[in-house]
Amino acid sequence: MLATLALVAACPEQQQQPPPPPEVDDDGELLEGTALATVTREQLAALVPAEIAIDNGYTVYAIGYRTQGTDATATVTLPDGAAPSAGFPLVANAHGTVGLDDPCRLSGTISGGGLAGLFGARGAVGVAPDYVGLGGPGLHPYLHVESEGRAVLDALKAARALAEREGVATSTRVAVVGLSQGGHAALAAGAMHAEHAPELELRAVGAAAPASGFREHWSAIGVAGPHQLFYAMLSYVFAVEAGLTAADVFTPAVAADADQLFATRCAWSPTFASDEPLLTDALPTAPADLYLDDARAAFAGDARAAWSDDGFARSRLPSFTTTAAVRIWQGDADETVLPAATADLVQELRAGGLDVELTMVEGAGHLDTAFGFLASLDRAREQSIAWVLDRLAGP
Secondary structure (H helix, E strand, C coil): HHHHHHHHHHCCCCCCCCCCCCCCCCCCCEEEEEEEECCHHHHHHCCCCCCCCCCCCEEEEEEEEEEEEEEEEEEEEEEECCCCCCEEEEEEEEECCCEEEEHHCCCCCHHHHHHHHHCCCCCCCEECCCCCCCCCCCCCCCHHHHHHHHHHHHHHHHHHHHHHHCCCCEEEEEEEEECCHHHHHHHHHHHHHHHHCCCEEEEEEEEEEECCCCCCHHHHHHHHCCHHHHHHHHHHHHHHHHHHHHHHCECHHHHHHHHHHHCCCCCCCCCCCCCCCCCHHCCCCCCCHEEEEEHCCCCCCCCHHHHHHHHHHHHHCCCCCCCCCCEEEEEECCCCCHHHHHHHHHHHHHHCCCEEEEECCCCCCCCCCCCCCCCCCCCHHHHHHHHHHHHHHHH
């Protein structure tokens, strides 16, 4: 300090520069919110199967928000009618695997409205986040724990800001849920909550058939089948994050079109368009037709490579503790996320000190367990919704 003062005194013509402004944490900032449609309880009830309970109508919004220094998007449903005395709670329903770039964003589509509406029609502000890269700049870092967890929590912050702007009272109580990749994202949000969003009172973390990110659960890279879609997406993201190219992972025939395919096609159509070209239409299902031998060995862990080792390290769900209730639903007939894989995840989370409940759902496959769209007849639909709402309403 004395040396600095002496320097300034010796050079009176030199003005001392002010210190740089502190970095602004804009995570969760609402950038925009556009109302897309308002539907009444009666209109909703006419659109969904009769056995689905609808408590209220809502207005659907597409929002833009800030997370991790970039822009992202989400769908929000604001319930109609009078809010409870404490305000409406908020529930983020994180989506499953859909794709890697902007054409796969769910906000502004029927899919985004259906996910946000699952709890939006049950007396809560429903939030369906698009992860980073889906509706924002860059490639979506598929199954990246920190990126997903922060995006989910920041979407909840932005949804509260939207509700305040629209004069809808909200409470500080929130829950995060999701299916498949969305289950991975919900658990990631639970792990990051205390550090990243302590102002949100997290009451429940619910996951259905969550991807674990455990390398040992991705051992079927050498087996032909439709699961290779997910393996190819993850391999591509790992390579790009490491500064490699598609030619470092895929066979020449696949690598020639990989960048264009992953930038323009999705695993399924967010608008449910029957004629939309999908990734499954273009990617082979035989490992030898997809991957270079060295890349396949590295992905499987049979050979050491930083691109795959680092990728799985970023994807593996960590052990964590939380004051929120945590529950996982798993279909016993699921052939995408196997029951044994979820049992491994639960065992590791419990070993790390997390009190997590596991519920097996008889006869449920991968897409009909819980936390689907508003109109989905999931086997544990009412049980899972009631569990979340009870914890939001409890003491």
